[in-house]
Amino acid sequence: MIDPFGPLLAPFVEFGFMRRALAGCLALSVSAPPVGVFLTLRRMSLMSDAMSHAILPGAAAGFLVAGLSLPAMTLGGLVAGLAVALLAGAVTRATVVREDSNLAAFYLISLAGGVLLVSLRGSQIDLMHFLFGSVLALDDAALILLGGISTLTLVVLAAIYRPLVMECVDPLFLRTVSRSGGPVHLAFLALVVVNLVGGFQALGTLLAVGLMLLPAVAARFWARDLGGLIPVSMLIAAVASVTGLSLSYHLDLPSGPAIVLAAGALYIVSMLAGPRGGLLRRLVRPRHLEA
Amino acid sequence: MSDRPAMQDAVRLVGLTLGYDRHPAIHHLSGTVRAGDLLALVGPNGAGKSTLLKGMAGEIRCLEGHIDRSGALAYLPQADEIDRSFPLSVMDLAGMGLWRKAGSWRSLGRRRPEIGAALDAVGLGGFEARPISTLSGGQFRRALFARLILQDCPVMLLDEPFTGIDNRTVDDLLALIRTWHGQGRTVVAALHDLTQVREHFPTTLLLAREAVAWGPTARVLTPENLARARNLSEAWDEDAPVCVGPRTADAHGHDHGSHGPDAHDHHHEDAA
Numbered sequence: 271m272i273d274p275f276g277p278l279l280a281p282f283v284e285f286g287f288m289r290r291a292l293a294g295c296l297a298l299s300v301s302a303p304p305v306g307v308f309l310t311l312r313r314m315s316l317m318s319d320a321m322s323h324a325i326l327p328g329a330a331a332g333f334l335v336a337g338l339s340l341p342a343m344t345l346g347g348l349v350a351g352l353a354v355a356l357l358a359g360a361v362t363r364a365t366v367v368r369e370d371s372n373l374a375a376f377y378l379i380s381l382a383g384g385v386l387l388v389s390l391r392g393s394q395i396d397l398m399h400f401l402f403g404s405v406l407a408l409d410d411a412a413l414i415l416l417g418g419i420s421t422l423t424l425v426v427l428a429a430i431y432r433p434l435v436m437e438c439v440d441p442l443f444l445r446t447v448s449r450s451g452g453p454v455h456l457a458f459l460a461l462v463v464v465n466l467v468g469g470f471q472a473l474g475t476l477l478a479v480g481l482m483l484l485p486a487v488a489a490r491f492w493a494r495d496l497g498g499l500i501p502v503s504m505l506i507a508a509v510a511s512v513t514g515l516s517l518s519y520h521l522d523l524p525s526g527p528a529i530v531l532a533a534g535a536l537y538i539v540s541m542l543a544g545p546r547g548g549l550l551r552r553l554v555r556p557r558h559l560e561a
Numbered sequence: 562m563s564d565r566p567a568m569q570d571a572v573r574l575v576g577l578t579l580g581y582d583r584h585p586a587i588h589h590l591s592g593t594v595r596a597g598d599l600l601a602l603v604g605p606n607g608a609g610k611s612t613l614l615k616g617m618a619g620e621i622r623c624l625e626g627h628i629d630r631s632g633a634l635a636y637l638p639q640a641d642e643i644d645r646s647f648p649l650s651v652m653d654l655a656g657m658g659l660w661r662k663a664g665s666w667r668s669l670g671r672r673r674p675e676i677g678a679a680l681d682a683v684g685l686g687g688f689e690a691r692p693i694s695t696l697s698g699g700q701f702r703r704a705l706f707a708r709l710i711l712q713d714c715p716v717m718l719l720d721e722p723f724t725g726i727d728n729r730t731v732d733d734l735l736a737l738i739r740t741w742h743g744q745g746r747t748v749v750a751a752l753h754d755l756t757q758v759r760e761h762f763p764t765t766l767l768l769a770r771e772a773v774a775w776g777p778t779a780r781v782l783t784p785e786n787l788a789r790a791r792n793l794s795e796a797w798d799e800d801a802p803v804c805v806g807p808r809t810a811d812a813h814g815h816d817h818g819s820h821g822p823d824a825h826d827h828h829h830e831d832a833a
Binding site: 311429430431432433435436438439440442443444445446447448450494495496499 | 618619620634635636638642643644647648649650653654657660661664665666692708712
Protein backbone atom coordinates (compact mmCIF):
# COMPACT_ATOMS: atom_id res chain seq x y z
CA MET A 271 0.00 0.00 0.00
CA ILE A 272 1.32 3.40 -0.94
CA ASP A 273 1.04 5.98 1.82
CA PRO A 274 0.69 9.42 0.23
CA PHE A 275 1.73 11.07 3.48
CA GLY A 276 4.85 8.94 3.77
CA PRO A 277 7.24 11.22 1.90
CA LEU A 278 5.57 14.28 3.44
CA LEU A 279 6.07 13.15 7.02
CA ALA A 280 9.17 10.97 6.65
CA PRO A 281 11.69 13.72 7.47
CA PHE A 282 9.93 14.41 10.76
CA VAL A 283 9.86 10.74 11.68
CA GLU A 284 13.53 10.28 10.88
CA PHE A 285 15.24 13.38 12.19
CA GLY A 286 15.03 15.13 15.54
CA PHE A 287 16.05 18.51 14.15
CA MET A 288 13.16 18.33 11.68
CA ARG A 289 10.74 17.59 14.52
CA ARG A 290 12.07 20.59 16.41
CA ALA A 291 11.64 22.76 13.34
CA LEU A 292 8.09 21.48 12.94
CA ALA A 293 7.23 22.11 16.59
CA GLY A 294 8.55 25.66 16.33
CA CYS A 295 6.67 26.39 13.13
CA LEU A 296 3.42 24.91 14.47
CA ALA A 297 3.69 27.07 17.58
CA LEU A 298 4.05 30.07 15.30
CA SER A 299 1.20 28.81 13.13
CA VAL A 300 -1.37 29.12 15.90
CA SER A 301 -0.26 32.57 17.08
CA ALA A 302 0.85 34.63 14.08
CA PRO A 303 -2.13 34.07 11.70
CA PRO A 304 -4.85 35.37 14.10
CA VAL A 305 -2.77 38.51 14.57
CA GLY A 306 -2.52 38.71 10.77
CA VAL A 307 -6.31 38.35 10.45
CA PHE A 308 -6.83 41.48 12.55
CA LEU A 309 -4.10 43.30 10.65
CA THR A 310 -5.72 42.60 7.28
CA LEU A 311 -9.17 43.55 8.59
CA ARG A 312 -7.77 46.86 9.80
CA ARG A 313 -6.13 47.38 6.41
CA MET A 314 -2.78 47.37 8.15
CA SER A 315 -1.24 44.43 6.28
CA LEU A 316 1.87 46.32 5.34
CA MET A 317 2.31 47.57 8.88
CA SER A 318 3.66 44.14 9.86
CA ASP A 319 6.21 44.42 7.08
CA ALA A 320 7.35 47.75 8.47
CA MET A 321 7.52 46.28 11.97
CA SER A 322 9.60 43.34 10.78
CA HIS A 323 12.18 45.81 9.54
CA ALA A 324 11.98 47.76 12.75
CA ILE A 325 13.10 44.84 14.91
CA LEU A 326 16.31 44.38 12.90
CA PRO A 327 18.44 47.01 14.66
CA GLY A 328 17.50 45.66 18.07
CA ALA A 329 18.51 42.16 17.07
CA ALA A 330 21.68 43.59 15.55
CA ALA A 331 22.48 45.44 18.75
CA GLY A 332 22.00 42.20 20.70
CA PHE A 333 24.32 40.48 18.24
CA LEU A 334 26.95 43.18 18.65
CA VAL A 335 26.88 42.81 22.40
CA ALA A 336 26.66 39.03 22.76
CA GLY A 337 27.30 37.46 19.35
CA LEU A 338 24.83 34.89 18.01
CA SER A 339 22.97 34.62 21.30
CA LEU A 340 19.27 33.94 21.27
CA PRO A 341 18.26 35.82 24.44
CA ALA A 342 20.29 38.90 23.53
CA MET A 343 18.98 39.11 19.99
CA THR A 344 15.39 38.41 21.04
CA LEU A 345 15.48 41.00 23.75
CA GLY A 346 17.02 43.53 21.38
CA GLY A 347 14.38 42.83 18.74
CA LEU A 348 11.56 43.13 21.26
CA VAL A 349 12.85 46.43 22.58
CA ALA A 350 13.35 47.94 19.13
CA GLY A 351 10.00 46.71 17.81
CA LEU A 352 8.02 47.84 20.83
CA ALA A 353 9.81 51.20 20.82
CA VAL A 354 8.89 51.82 17.18
CA ALA A 355 5.29 50.67 17.71
CA LEU A 356 4.79 52.75 20.85
CA LEU A 357 6.49 55.83 19.42
CA ALA A 358 4.45 55.67 16.23
CA GLY A 359 1.27 55.12 18.26
CA ALA A 360 2.04 57.99 20.61
CA VAL A 361 2.98 60.41 17.85
CA THR A 362 -0.20 59.46 15.97
CA ARG A 363 -2.34 60.25 18.99
CA ALA A 364 -0.56 63.53 19.62
CA THR A 365 -0.33 64.91 16.05
CA VAL A 366 -2.36 64.99 12.84
CA VAL A 367 -0.06 62.62 10.92
CA ARG A 368 -1.62 59.19 10.34
CA GLU A 369 -0.30 56.04 11.94
CA ASP A 370 0.96 54.41 8.71
CA SER A 371 3.09 57.45 7.89
CA ASN A 372 4.57 57.56 11.39
CA LEU A 373 5.32 53.85 11.31
CA ALA A 374 7.02 54.23 7.94
CA ALA A 375 9.16 57.06 9.29
CA PHE A 376 10.21 55.20 12.43
CA TYR A 377 10.85 51.86 10.76
CA LEU A 378 13.03 53.45 8.09
CA ILE A 379 15.15 55.10 10.77
CA SER A 380 15.29 51.81 12.64
CA LEU A 381 16.12 49.70 9.59
CA ALA A 382 18.90 51.98 8.41
CA GLY A 383 20.35 51.91 11.91
CA GLY A 384 20.16 48.10 11.92
CA VAL A 385 21.91 47.69 8.59
CA LEU A 386 24.59 50.10 9.77
CA LEU A 387 25.10 48.12 12.99
CA VAL A 388 25.33 44.78 11.21
CA SER A 389 27.79 46.07 8.62
CA LEU A 390 29.98 47.65 11.31
CA ARG A 391 30.73 44.31 12.92
CA GLY A 392 29.26 41.36 11.13
CA SER A 393 30.05 39.51 7.94
CA GLN A 394 27.78 38.69 5.01
CA ILE A 395 26.96 35.33 6.55
CA ASP A 396 25.62 36.95 9.72
CA LEU A 397 23.41 39.19 7.65
CA MET A 398 21.97 36.18 5.83
CA HIS A 399 21.19 34.62 9.18
CA PHE A 400 19.28 37.72 10.19
CA LEU A 401 17.28 37.82 7.02
CA PHE A 402 16.47 34.16 6.58
CA GLY A 403 16.53 32.66 10.05
CA SER A 404 17.61 29.22 11.14
CA VAL A 405 14.58 27.03 11.60
CA LEU A 406 16.66 23.86 11.27
CA ALA A 407 18.82 24.85 14.22
CA LEU A 408 16.20 25.57 16.88
CA ASP A 409 17.58 24.71 20.30
CA ASP A 410 15.57 24.18 23.50
CA ALA A 411 15.64 27.85 24.41
CA ALA A 412 14.28 28.86 21.01
CA LEU A 413 11.49 26.28 21.21
CA ILE A 414 10.50 27.44 24.68
CA LEU A 415 10.49 31.01 23.42
CA LEU A 416 8.25 30.14 20.48
CA GLY A 417 5.89 28.16 22.70
CA GLY A 418 5.78 30.99 25.21
CA ILE A 419 5.03 33.56 22.52
CA SER A 420 2.29 31.35 21.15
CA THR A 421 0.68 30.94 24.56
CA LEU A 422 0.97 34.61 25.40
CA THR A 423 -0.57 35.62 22.08
CA LEU A 424 -3.61 33.39 22.46
CA VAL A 425 -4.22 34.46 26.06
CA VAL A 426 -3.90 38.17 25.28
CA LEU A 427 -6.07 37.89 22.16
CA ALA A 428 -8.76 36.17 24.19
CA ALA A 429 -8.56 38.88 26.85
CA ILE A 430 -8.82 41.84 24.47
CA TYR A 431 -10.93 40.20 21.79
CA ARG A 432 -14.16 42.14 22.28
CA PRO A 433 -12.70 45.65 22.58
CA LEU A 434 -10.28 44.86 19.75
CA VAL A 435 -13.16 43.96 17.43
CA MET A 436 -15.02 47.09 18.51
CA GLU A 437 -11.94 49.20 17.90
CA CYS A 438 -11.66 47.80 14.37
CA VAL A 439 -15.32 48.32 13.45
CA ASP A 440 -16.21 51.51 15.25
CA PRO A 441 -13.33 53.08 17.19
CA LEU A 442 -15.43 56.16 17.89
CA PHE A 443 -18.05 54.10 19.66
CA LEU A 444 -15.45 52.35 21.78
CA ARG A 445 -14.01 55.72 22.80
CA THR A 446 -17.41 56.98 23.90
CA VAL A 447 -18.11 53.97 26.10
CA SER A 448 -14.68 53.08 27.41
CA ARG A 449 -11.11 54.17 27.82
CA SER A 450 -9.75 50.79 26.80
CA GLY A 451 -9.23 51.74 23.14
CA GLY A 452 -5.69 53.03 23.61
CA PRO A 453 -4.37 50.19 25.77
CA VAL A 454 -6.05 47.60 23.55
CA HIS A 455 -4.47 49.09 20.45
CA LEU A 456 -1.03 49.10 22.07
CA ALA A 457 -1.46 45.53 23.34
CA PHE A 458 -2.30 44.49 19.81
CA LEU A 459 0.78 46.24 18.38
CA ALA A 460 2.85 44.49 21.04
CA LEU A 461 1.44 41.14 19.88
CA VAL A 462 2.49 41.97 16.32
CA VAL A 463 6.03 42.71 17.52
CA VAL A 464 6.25 39.62 19.74
CA ASN A 465 5.13 37.35 16.93
CA LEU A 466 7.52 38.91 14.46
CA VAL A 467 10.37 38.41 16.90
CA GLY A 468 9.30 34.78 17.28
CA GLY A 469 9.04 34.37 13.52
CA PHE A 470 12.42 35.98 13.15
CA GLN A 471 13.94 33.10 15.10
CA ALA A 472 12.42 30.53 12.85
CA LEU A 473 12.12 32.19 9.48
CA GLY A 474 14.16 35.38 9.58
CA THR A 475 12.97 38.96 9.58
CA LEU A 476 11.93 39.10 5.93
CA LEU A 477 9.87 35.94 6.04
CA ALA A 478 8.34 36.22 9.50
CA VAL A 479 5.67 38.42 7.97
CA GLY A 480 4.84 35.67 5.48
CA LEU A 481 3.47 33.26 8.07
CA MET A 482 1.53 36.10 9.66
CA LEU A 483 -0.17 37.52 6.59
CA LEU A 484 -0.42 34.90 3.84
CA PRO A 485 -2.63 32.50 5.84
CA ALA A 486 -4.75 35.44 7.05
CA VAL A 487 -5.35 36.72 3.53
CA ALA A 488 -5.96 33.23 2.16
CA ALA A 489 -8.52 32.55 4.92
CA ARG A 490 -10.71 35.39 3.66
CA PHE A 491 -11.54 33.26 0.61
CA TRP A 492 -12.88 30.48 2.83
CA ALA A 493 -14.58 32.04 5.84
CA ARG A 494 -17.10 34.80 6.35
CA ASP A 495 -16.75 35.84 9.97
CA LEU A 496 -14.00 36.01 12.60
CA GLY A 497 -15.10 32.71 14.10
CA GLY A 498 -14.17 31.07 10.81
CA LEU A 499 -11.27 33.25 9.68
CA ILE A 500 -9.09 32.61 12.70
CA PRO A 501 -9.16 28.78 12.73
CA VAL A 502 -8.90 28.60 8.93
CA SER A 503 -5.83 30.85 8.95
CA MET A 504 -4.22 28.69 11.63
CA LEU A 505 -4.89 25.58 9.59
CA ILE A 506 -3.42 27.08 6.44
CA ALA A 507 -0.29 28.14 8.33
CA ALA A 508 0.11 24.67 9.82
CA VAL A 509 -0.26 22.98 6.42
CA ALA A 510 2.24 25.42 4.94
CA SER A 511 4.70 24.66 7.73
CA VAL A 512 4.51 20.88 7.23
CA THR A 513 4.72 20.96 3.43
CA GLY A 514 7.34 23.72 3.36
CA LEU A 515 9.64 21.94 5.79
CA SER A 516 9.17 18.62 4.02
CA LEU A 517 9.88 20.14 0.62
CA SER A 518 12.94 21.90 1.95
CA TYR A 519 14.25 18.55 3.19
CA HIS A 520 13.57 16.56 0.03
CA LEU A 521 14.66 19.20 -2.45
CA ASP A 522 17.43 20.64 -0.31
CA LEU A 523 15.88 24.13 -0.26
CA PRO A 524 16.35 26.80 2.41
CA SER A 525 13.55 26.11 4.87
CA GLY A 526 12.32 29.65 5.63
CA PRO A 527 11.56 30.58 2.04
CA ALA A 528 10.12 27.10 1.40
CA ILE A 529 7.54 27.55 4.21
CA VAL A 530 6.54 30.98 3.02
CA LEU A 531 6.32 29.81 -0.60
CA ALA A 532 4.09 26.95 0.54
CA ALA A 533 1.86 29.52 2.28
CA GLY A 534 1.97 31.59 -0.91
CA ALA A 535 0.87 28.59 -2.95
CA LEU A 536 -2.03 28.00 -0.55
CA TYR A 537 -2.99 31.66 -0.94
CA ILE A 538 -3.07 31.32 -4.74
CA VAL A 539 -5.12 28.13 -4.51
CA SER A 540 -7.54 29.88 -2.12
CA MET A 541 -7.78 32.88 -4.40
CA LEU A 542 -8.70 30.62 -7.30
CA ALA A 543 -10.88 28.03 -5.61
CA GLY A 544 -12.12 29.69 -2.40
CA PRO A 545 -15.91 29.73 -2.03
CA ARG A 546 -15.99 33.35 -0.83
CA GLY A 547 -15.13 35.46 -3.85
CA GLY A 548 -12.59 33.07 -5.38
CA LEU A 549 -11.92 33.60 -9.10
CA LEU A 550 -13.28 30.24 -10.26
CA ARG A 551 -16.54 30.90 -8.42
CA ARG A 552 -16.98 33.98 -10.53
CA LEU A 553 -16.85 31.94 -13.73
CA VAL A 554 -19.64 29.61 -12.64
CA ARG A 555 -22.59 31.80 -11.84
CA PRO A 556 -25.36 29.92 -10.08
CA ARG A 557 -28.91 31.15 -10.73
CA HIS A 558 -29.82 33.93 -8.33
CA LEU A 559 -32.45 33.41 -5.66
CA GLU A 560 -35.94 34.84 -5.60
CA ALA A 561 -35.42 37.01 -2.52
CA MET B 562 -34.77 55.56 35.57
CA SER B 563 -32.42 54.86 38.41
CA ASP B 564 -29.45 56.79 37.05
CA ARG B 565 -31.38 59.99 36.43
CA PRO B 566 -29.21 62.95 37.30
CA ALA B 567 -30.41 64.87 40.33
CA MET B 568 -29.97 68.16 38.54
CA GLN B 569 -32.30 69.30 35.80
CA ASP B 570 -29.56 69.97 33.24
CA ALA B 571 -28.51 67.09 31.00
CA VAL B 572 -25.69 68.99 29.29
CA ARG B 573 -24.48 72.47 30.09
CA LEU B 574 -22.30 74.45 27.67
CA VAL B 575 -20.25 77.26 29.18
CA GLY B 576 -18.52 79.71 26.83
CA LEU B 577 -17.81 76.74 24.61
CA THR B 578 -15.45 77.05 21.64
CA LEU B 579 -14.72 73.93 19.60
CA GLY B 580 -12.73 73.80 16.42
CA TYR B 581 -9.93 72.49 14.32
CA ASP B 582 -6.44 73.90 14.14
CA ARG B 583 -7.42 76.96 16.22
CA HIS B 584 -10.25 77.88 13.81
CA PRO B 585 -13.52 77.75 15.71
CA ALA B 586 -16.37 75.65 14.32
CA ILE B 587 -18.41 76.44 17.44
CA HIS B 588 -17.73 79.86 18.84
CA HIS B 589 -18.45 80.97 22.42
CA LEU B 590 -21.63 78.96 22.78
CA SER B 591 -23.39 78.97 26.13
CA GLY B 592 -26.64 77.28 27.06
CA THR B 593 -28.28 74.33 28.68
CA VAL B 594 -29.90 71.19 27.38
CA ARG B 595 -32.52 70.39 29.99
CA ALA B 596 -33.03 66.83 31.10
CA GLY B 597 -35.88 65.39 29.03
CA ASP B 598 -35.39 67.85 26.17
CA LEU B 599 -36.09 66.74 22.62
CA LEU B 600 -33.75 69.15 20.88
CA ALA B 601 -33.08 69.56 17.15
CA LEU B 602 -29.77 70.98 15.99
CA VAL B 603 -30.37 72.91 12.78
CA GLY B 604 -28.04 74.88 10.59
CA PRO B 605 -26.33 74.92 7.21
CA ASN B 606 -23.42 72.64 6.37
CA GLY B 607 -20.37 73.83 8.22
CA ALA B 608 -22.48 75.39 10.97
CA GLY B 609 -20.83 73.18 13.57
CA LYS B 610 -23.63 70.71 14.30
CA SER B 611 -21.43 67.63 14.12
CA THR B 612 -18.64 69.40 15.93
CA LEU B 613 -20.96 70.32 18.78
CA LEU B 614 -22.24 66.73 19.07
CA LYS B 615 -18.70 65.37 19.02
CA GLY B 616 -17.76 67.87 21.68
CA MET B 617 -20.70 66.82 23.85
CA ALA B 618 -19.73 63.18 23.37
CA GLY B 619 -16.21 64.01 24.53
CA GLU B 620 -14.71 63.18 21.15
CA ILE B 621 -12.85 66.45 20.62
CA ARG B 622 -11.23 68.77 23.08
CA CYS B 623 -12.59 72.22 23.84
CA LEU B 624 -10.50 75.11 22.57
CA GLU B 625 -12.10 77.24 25.25
CA GLY B 626 -14.87 76.96 27.82
CA HIS B 627 -16.22 73.63 29.00
CA ILE B 628 -19.07 71.16 28.86
CA ASP B 629 -20.76 69.79 31.96
CA ARG B 630 -22.36 66.40 31.53
CA SER B 631 -24.56 64.92 34.20
CA GLY B 632 -24.46 61.29 33.12
CA ALA B 633 -23.67 58.74 30.46
CA LEU B 634 -24.22 59.76 26.85
CA ALA B 635 -24.89 57.60 23.85
CA TYR B 636 -23.62 58.96 20.55
CA LEU B 637 -24.67 57.98 17.02
CA PRO B 638 -22.06 59.19 14.53
CA GLN B 639 -22.71 60.01 10.89
CA ALA B 640 -23.12 56.92 8.77
CA ASP B 641 -19.75 57.00 7.02
CA GLU B 642 -17.64 56.74 10.17
CA ILE B 643 -18.08 52.99 10.67
CA ASP B 644 -16.22 50.23 8.83
CA ARG B 645 -19.08 48.23 7.35
CA SER B 646 -16.84 45.76 5.52
CA PHE B 647 -15.75 44.17 8.82
CA PRO B 648 -17.06 40.59 9.09
CA LEU B 649 -19.46 41.13 11.98
CA SER B 650 -23.04 39.98 12.48
CA VAL B 651 -25.98 42.28 13.20
CA MET B 652 -26.29 40.60 16.60
CA ASP B 653 -22.68 41.43 17.48
CA LEU B 654 -22.99 45.02 16.27
CA ALA B 655 -26.11 45.67 18.35
CA GLY B 656 -24.59 43.73 21.26
CA MET B 657 -21.82 46.33 21.50
CA GLY B 658 -24.44 48.50 23.17
CA LEU B 659 -24.22 46.25 26.21
CA TRP B 660 -20.57 47.17 26.80
CA ARG B 661 -21.30 48.97 30.04
CA LYS B 662 -23.03 45.89 31.42
CA ALA B 663 -20.96 43.14 29.83
CA GLY B 664 -17.55 44.74 29.42
CA SER B 665 -14.74 42.84 27.83
CA TRP B 666 -15.40 39.49 29.48
CA ARG B 667 -18.95 38.67 30.44
CA SER B 668 -20.85 36.44 28.07
CA LEU B 669 -23.49 37.93 25.80
CA GLY B 670 -25.10 34.51 25.52
CA ARG B 671 -27.56 35.07 28.36
CA ARG B 672 -28.42 38.50 27.02
CA ARG B 673 -29.45 37.22 23.61
CA PRO B 674 -33.17 37.78 24.32
CA GLU B 675 -32.39 41.38 25.24
CA ILE B 676 -30.49 41.96 21.99
CA GLY B 677 -33.23 40.18 20.06
CA ALA B 678 -35.86 42.43 21.63
CA ALA B 679 -33.89 45.55 20.65
CA LEU B 680 -33.60 44.29 17.08
CA ASP B 681 -37.34 43.56 17.03
CA ALA B 682 -38.00 47.10 18.25
CA VAL B 683 -36.22 48.55 15.24
CA GLY B 684 -37.82 46.10 12.80
CA LEU B 685 -34.75 43.91 12.31
CA GLY B 686 -36.15 40.73 13.86
CA GLY B 687 -34.65 37.71 12.08
CA PHE B 688 -31.56 39.61 10.94
CA GLU B 689 -29.42 38.47 13.89
CA ALA B 690 -26.96 36.36 11.90
CA ARG B 691 -26.67 38.62 8.84
CA PRO B 692 -23.22 40.15 8.24
CA ILE B 693 -23.38 43.93 8.52
CA SER B 694 -21.83 44.27 5.06
CA THR B 695 -25.03 42.89 3.50
CA LEU B 696 -27.38 45.42 5.12
CA SER B 697 -28.91 48.30 3.20
CA GLY B 698 -28.29 51.83 4.42
CA GLY B 699 -31.64 51.95 6.20
CA GLN B 700 -31.21 48.53 7.78
CA PHE B 701 -27.76 49.46 9.00
CA ARG B 702 -29.14 52.61 10.61
CA ARG B 703 -31.84 50.52 12.30
CA ALA B 704 -29.12 48.23 13.66
CA LEU B 705 -27.30 51.24 15.11
CA PHE B 706 -30.55 52.36 16.75
CA ALA B 707 -30.83 48.89 18.29
CA ARG B 708 -27.36 49.45 19.72
CA LEU B 709 -28.56 52.78 21.15
CA ILE B 710 -31.52 51.04 22.78
CA LEU B 711 -29.17 48.57 24.45
CA GLN B 712 -26.89 51.36 25.63
CA ASP B 713 -29.86 52.58 27.65
CA CYS B 714 -28.39 56.04 28.33
CA PRO B 715 -30.27 59.05 29.74
CA VAL B 716 -28.84 61.27 26.98
CA MET B 717 -28.80 60.39 23.26
CA LEU B 718 -26.80 62.39 20.70
CA LEU B 719 -27.73 61.65 17.08
CA ASP B 720 -25.71 63.08 14.21
CA GLU B 721 -27.91 63.32 11.09
CA PRO B 722 -29.71 60.07 11.90
CA PHE B 723 -32.04 60.27 8.87
CA THR B 724 -29.68 61.21 6.04
CA GLY B 725 -30.13 58.90 3.06
CA ILE B 726 -32.94 56.90 4.69
CA ASP B 727 -36.39 56.21 3.20
CA ASN B 728 -39.62 57.58 4.69
CA ARG B 729 -40.78 54.39 6.30
CA THR B 730 -37.52 53.92 8.17
CA VAL B 731 -37.53 57.57 9.21
CA ASP B 732 -41.07 57.21 10.58
CA ASP B 733 -40.12 54.08 12.52
CA LEU B 734 -37.04 55.68 13.99
CA LEU B 735 -38.91 58.91 14.83
CA ALA B 736 -41.45 56.82 16.72
CA LEU B 737 -38.57 55.29 18.64
CA ILE B 738 -37.19 58.74 19.46
CA ARG B 739 -40.64 59.80 20.72
CA THR B 740 -40.66 56.73 22.94
CA TRP B 741 -37.31 57.76 24.41
CA HIS B 742 -38.67 61.28 24.94
CA GLY B 743 -41.69 59.80 26.69
CA GLN B 744 -39.36 57.83 28.99
CA GLY B 745 -37.80 61.12 30.07
CA ARG B 746 -34.55 60.72 28.15
CA THR B 747 -32.79 63.66 26.59
CA VAL B 748 -32.39 63.50 22.81
CA VAL B 749 -30.27 65.89 20.74
CA ALA B 750 -30.35 65.33 16.97
CA ALA B 751 -28.66 67.19 14.12
CA LEU B 752 -31.22 67.45 11.33
CA HIS B 753 -31.76 69.11 7.95
CA ASP B 754 -35.47 68.54 7.31
CA LEU B 755 -37.22 71.57 8.82
CA THR B 756 -40.70 70.11 8.36
CA GLN B 757 -39.62 67.11 10.40
CA VAL B 758 -38.16 69.39 13.07
CA ARG B 759 -41.33 71.50 13.32
CA GLU B 760 -43.46 68.39 13.57
CA HIS B 761 -41.50 66.31 16.07
CA PHE B 762 -39.02 68.46 17.99
CA PRO B 763 -40.36 70.89 20.61
CA THR B 764 -37.04 72.73 21.00
CA THR B 765 -34.46 73.78 18.43
CA LEU B 766 -30.98 75.22 18.44
CA LEU B 767 -30.31 77.08 15.19
CA LEU B 768 -26.58 77.04 14.78
CA ALA B 769 -24.26 79.01 12.55
CA ARG B 770 -20.95 78.65 14.33
CA GLU B 771 -22.71 80.60 17.09
CA ALA B 772 -26.22 80.11 18.35
CA VAL B 773 -28.51 82.14 16.09
CA ALA B 774 -31.49 81.15 18.22
CA TRP B 775 -32.22 78.55 20.87
CA GLY B 776 -35.67 77.83 22.27
CA PRO B 777 -39.14 76.61 21.31
CA THR B 778 -39.04 75.46 17.70
CA ALA B 779 -41.74 77.79 16.43
CA ARG B 780 -39.92 80.82 17.80
CA VAL B 781 -36.52 79.67 16.50
CA LEU B 782 -37.33 78.65 12.93
CA THR B 783 -38.51 82.04 11.74
CA PRO B 784 -37.65 83.29 8.24
CA GLU B 785 -35.40 86.03 9.68
CA ASN B 786 -33.41 83.60 11.84
CA LEU B 787 -33.02 81.15 8.97
CA ALA B 788 -31.82 83.88 6.63
CA ARG B 789 -29.29 84.95 9.22
CA ALA B 790 -28.01 81.39 9.60
CA ARG B 791 -27.67 81.08 5.82
CA ASN B 792 -25.38 84.09 5.76
CA LEU B 793 -22.82 82.11 7.63
CA SER B 794 -19.52 82.30 5.86
CA GLU B 795 -18.12 78.81 5.41
CA ALA B 796 -14.78 80.26 4.38
CA TRP B 797 -11.80 79.37 6.49
CA ASP B 798 -10.01 82.65 6.99
CA GLU B 799 -6.30 81.89 7.30
CA ASP B 800 -5.60 85.44 8.43
CA ALA B 801 -8.29 85.60 11.08
CA PRO B 802 -6.96 87.48 14.09
CA VAL B 803 -6.71 85.79 17.46
CA CYS B 804 -10.01 85.91 19.31
CA VAL B 805 -9.64 87.92 22.50
CA GLY B 806 -12.78 86.89 24.32
CA PRO B 807 -16.46 86.20 24.19
CA ARG B 808 -18.38 88.41 21.82
CA THR B 809 -19.88 91.51 23.31
CA ALA B 810 -22.52 93.72 21.78
CA ASP B 811 -20.08 96.07 20.12
CA ALA B 812 -18.40 95.20 16.86
CA HIS B 813 -15.72 92.56 16.96
CA GLY B 814 -12.75 92.15 14.64
CA HIS B 815 -13.56 88.76 13.17
CA ASP B 816 -17.27 88.78 12.48
CA HIS B 817 -18.18 85.80 10.32
CA GLY B 818 -21.47 86.99 8.91
CA SER B 819 -23.70 89.98 8.93
CA HIS B 820 -25.43 89.52 12.24
CA GLY B 821 -27.61 92.32 13.40
CA PRO B 822 -27.13 93.54 16.95
CA ASP B 823 -30.13 91.44 17.95
CA ALA B 824 -28.18 88.30 17.09
CA HIS B 825 -26.65 88.38 20.49
CA ASP B 826 -29.64 88.00 22.71
CA HIS B 827 -29.85 84.32 21.84
CA HIS B 828 -29.52 82.97 25.30
CA HIS B 829 -31.53 80.01 26.17
CA GLU B 830 -35.23 80.60 26.51
CA ASP B 831 -37.21 78.29 28.67
CA ALA B 832 -38.57 75.53 26.50
CA ALA B 833 -40.97 74.02 28.95
